[in-house]
């Protein structure tokens with residue numbers, strides 16, 4: 001197996017490193033080393049720098065505001081930003097750029113791409129994800145939020161739930177039932193709706209960490225223009241699956257770097273607590289090291305397949321399942337190392353609510369409690385639960401018989 005990158009990718013890597021050296025402060029130790037206020041201000045300025053230098057949406061065509069580079073260069077950029085401990089954008093870009101933008105590129109009409117992609121990159125329009133409902137989570141095709149045509153509009157009625165950063169969004173992409181008479185996967189459309197439209201009500205939900213990271217959103221007689229449907233009317237299921245592929249798999253390049261940085265912090269934590277000579281702790285740390293290495297090779301495999309086909313297939317489920325289950329075990333180890341200290345919250349709290357704390361973050365109990373202990377629990381639920389990933393792997397990759405309906 002040849003794990004080296006082609007020469008042109010390494011040339012580009014050199015360009016990215018020069019860009020980072022020119023644009024980051026000399027004493028840069030990572031976004032996690034800043035206070036929360038400093039990190040928020042830095043992220044906004046940094047995002048603008050990435051945008052102005054064509055590094056946000058780097059592989060998107062230039063006519064939509066992208067960088068016009070290759071997907072391989074996109075992978076190299078993601079790796080180098082993670083190594084330099086800087087974010088690839090703000091947290092909302094996960095839904096805006098990664099999910100909505102990439103899905104629009106695949107399914108949007110020319111007019112839709114020209115209308116929405118530049119606003120996604122500039123950050124003027126912020127997207128949130130309206131998939132889940134109280135009775136439709138794993139069984140996503142059961143969505144019951146209705147949309148009916150009324151002249152030049154769709155009229156939306158129903159409820160979404162678990163909408164991450166719902167209060168920050170300006171737009172929502174929705175799975176809506178547009179044909180109640182069709183079989184459940186075939187009567188769904190992928191609709192876009194402004195969150196300030198009359199009849200939309202966003203209610204925050206308080207979570208385990210005490211924060212209100214996600215919301216429930218109610219729609220009563222909400223109008224959105226007829227052209228705000230992506231892909232075929234009643235054929236939104238395929239669009240929805242494209243988006244989930246991006247949600248689950250695009251992290252294959254950065255996860256091994258971020259989880260390695262977290263593991264280094266965990267080893268430092270063991271040393272600082274005098275637990276690094278404990279044979280059981282050492283054994284568990286060695287297991288974590290092995291898992292992060294496996295994650296790296298798995299990432300290469302997934303990226304190779306993505307670069308060859310241009311699509312995130314069911315392989316994305318392998319990545320999602322692997323990192324989220326690993327993270328809970330690493331979190332349990334952090335808790336054991338901290339011992340009774342884990343009961344006392346102290347120090348900087350993490351800004352993001354998924355995967356690892358920001359690289360460079362100090363070993364505070366708040367960091368391990370929030371990101372690792374509480375948020376790691378959610379890792380095997382969001383973007384599809386572990387059981388659902390296993391079903392996908394069984395059916396789509398291993399060719400096992402389908403689960404009975």
Ligand SMILES: Cc1cc2nc3c(=O)[nH]c(=O)nc-3n(C[C@H](O)[C@H](O)[C@H](O)COP(=O)(O)OP(=O)(O)OC[C@H]3O[C@@H](n4cnc5c(N)ncnc54)[C@H](O)[C@@H]3O)c2cc1C
Pocket residue numbers: 128129130131132133134136137138139161162163164165214378381382383384385386387388391403
């Ligand atoms: C932090 C976080 C952020 C989120 N953000 C968003 C968001 O922005 N937008 C959005 O739309 N949604 C979001 N979600 C919702 C998320 O997608 C759902 O929680 C998830 O899909 C599971 O659905 P559910 O909660 O309804 O659980 P259920 O589907 O009710 O599942 C309950 C349990 O049953 C198991 N189960 C269900 N079906 C099967 C089966 N066929 N075989 C085996 N086991 C099964 C599940 O694995 C799970 O353990 C978020 C969730 C979290 C935790």
